[in-house]
Amino acid sequence: MRHSICFLFLIFICAGCTVKAVGDPNRPITINANVIIDIRGLKQTASGIEDMVAKGGV
Amino acid sequence: MGVRKWIGITLLTLLACPAVLHAGAYDLREITPPVKEAFSNRHNRYGQLNALKAQGVIGETHHGYVHMLQPSAETKAIVDAENRDRGIIYRAILAQHELGPQGLAGVEITFGDVQREKASPGELVQMPSGEWVKK
Numbered sequence: 001m002r003h004s005i006c007f008l009f010l011i012f013i014c015a016g017c018t019v020k021a022v023g024d025p026n027r028p029i030t031i032n033a034n035v036i037i038d039i040r041g042l043k044q045t046a047s048g049i050e051d052m053v054a055k056g057g058v
Numbered sequence: 059m060g061v062r063k064w065i066g067i068t069l070l071t072l073l074a075c076p077a078v079l080h081a082g083a084y085d086l087r088e089i090t091p092p093v094k095e096a097f098s099n100r101h102n103r104y105g106q107l108n109a110l111k112a113q114g115v116i117g118e119t120h121h122g123y124v125h126m127l128q129p130s131a132e133t134k135a136i137v138d139a140e141n142r143d144r145g146i147i148y149r150a151i152l153a154q155h156e157l158g159p160q161g162l163a164g165v166e167i168t169f170g171d172v173q174r175e176k177a178s179p180g181e182l183v184q185m186p187s188g189e190w191v192k193k
Contacts, residue, residue, distance in 0.1 A: 035144075037157060037164045038084075043086040046172040048148060056101040058089050 084146075084155050095149045096143035107140060108178075117182030117190060120146065122169030127182060127190070144169070 052058065073111075086093065106123065110116045115128045116137060125143045126133050150167045152158070157165070174183045177193045184190050 037161055038068075039164070039168060042084045042165065042168045043172060044153075045086075045151065046169045049151065050169075050172055050176060053097060054101045054104060058094055058099045 061156070084151055086150055087154045090150065092146050096149045098148040099143045099146075100140065103136060103140060106136060110136065111181045112178070114182055117184060118170065118173040118177055120167065120170045120186045120188070121163070122166040122173060125184070 070190060091098075107116070111118075113129075115126070115133055116124050116175075117127050121124045123144060124137050126137045139187050147191075148162065148169065151165055173192075174185075177183050179193055181193050183189050183193050
């Protein structure tokens, strides 16, 4: 059970990474995997930024 | 012993993926000169923008930008400038949190949600369906 949880956790982490593969040095290939965005965290940031715009000061 | 090995691998992987470690906190880590200028510009036009919103001349789109509902050259200049400054801030969040270009839509829509929530009664806001409603 613990092994399964750790394995799933690893898959979740790896899903957010960018993998760079270089075959020909003159033509690097970049593979962008899925990007996971924490919407709640982003919403807090957005709200904070808009409050900052209203009040002034960075 | 097996569990310890897996915990070790997990911790090492976490250290190797800084972008994931910071997921959930998207505050700007660095206020670059263009971002500072964008904030300053937005603050300076904040009152003017609110007046136009109250008059129904402009509204907040569902994807985080302002839209001209009663066209005029003067309004267009304000709307264009505001959207340019918002774009600078959105792209700074993307770059500093390594969200990649595909993350832009997520950032824009989230800011759109927040703008809709913060809108004052009587202002026009665009719903995710594309419909414009008076809040």
